[in-house]
Amino acid sequence: MPGSNQISAILQQALAAVASSASLKDLEAVDNRYLSRKNGLLTSILKTLKDIPIEERKTFGAAANEARLKLEEAIAQAQEGLRTSKRDSSLDPTLPGISHKIGSIHPITRVIEQICQSFYGMGFTIARGPEIETDYYNFEALNFPPDHPARDMQDTFYVEGGLLLRTHTTPVQVRTLEKSKPPVKIITPGKTFRNEAISTRSYCVFHQVDGFLVDEGVTMADLKGVLVAFCRDFFGEDLKLRFRPSFFPFTEPSAEVDISCFLCGGKGCQLCKYEGWLEILGCGMIDPNVLNNVGYDSEKYTGYAFGMGVERIAMLKYKINDVRLFYENDIRFIRQFR
Ligand code: DAH
Secondary structure, three states, X not given: OOOHHHHHHHHHHHHXXXXXXXXHHHHHHHHHXXXXXXXXXXXXXXHHHHHOOHXXXXXXXXXXXXXXXXXXXXXHHHHHHHHHOOOOOOOOOOOOOOOOOOOOOOHHHHHHHHXXXXXXXXXXXXXXXXXXXXXXXXXXHHOOOOOXXXXXXXXXXXXXXXXXXXXXXOHHHHHHHHHOOOOEEEEEEEEEEXXXXXXXXXXXXXXXXXXXXXXXXXXXXXXXXXXXXHHHHHXXXXXXXXXXXXXXXXXXXXXXXXXXXXXXXXXXXXXXXXXXXXXEEEEEEEOHHHXXXXXXXXXXXXXXXXXXXXXXXXXXXXXXXXXXXXXXXXXXXXXXXX
């Protein structure tokens, strides 16, 4: 005949099972084993009440009921604990997953890659140089007269030891030519710095890609051919190019290149400010002084060079109206360029 001792033994057993349950599933099993209406170990004890002497029934029944309530409460508590605890190992596949935000390639990196890709196809290879430069490579070797305005503190960040942050990637031209023998056919992507007021159009850090070819018999026609091929590859097959005379200390003659607006086809729109043309790069024939500075015979060798601002080209291509967006690294902006 079952007694109160037996009830408390079953209860202890059941509470231990609750305590060692690691998942909601385990708890459900405990609930079933002890509390199932049909054959739970605790519930079936109540069914034996009728076999118990009448004077003991009351206390026995009360003990059994109390044990049932205790166990129910313990199970409910454990369920709650598991639901809120991170240690809940029960897998609920209906919960939304944890999404890991993947980044994407920065639009500037992407545009540099696209520019380089286009020039690889024409036989150019890449060279890089230091971002901290000497006055010699950034200015002097590039034929900047000592009093040229670009040397002014306004534009150039000077650092300790008479060094400066390069204001363009053109010094890589000098460094590469010094180390090579013609023919040399190179592009030089990289970061550049200017002490300019930050606005929608200019930032103190930006990127350029320069390119150049030095060999015997290189002419302006070669330069035009390469630039037409690049611009059509990069912006669109149908566009026209316009070479306007300009000035750079390191090229003679020098030109600036405009492309017909790829958005309106030259008719005039907001992008080209109703001019029909977009200015995209500077270029020219390498000044003989520069060739002499790197030890080349400028009677024998000639070369062309060009340089473009990556941010400007990216802004035109993707119709971005504020250069600062490139440096804020707002993922919502950057992700649009996937
Ligand atoms: N270095 C010039 C600048 O920063 C751009 C440039 C113009 C580069 C003409 C060249 C070139 O190589 O030939 O404005």
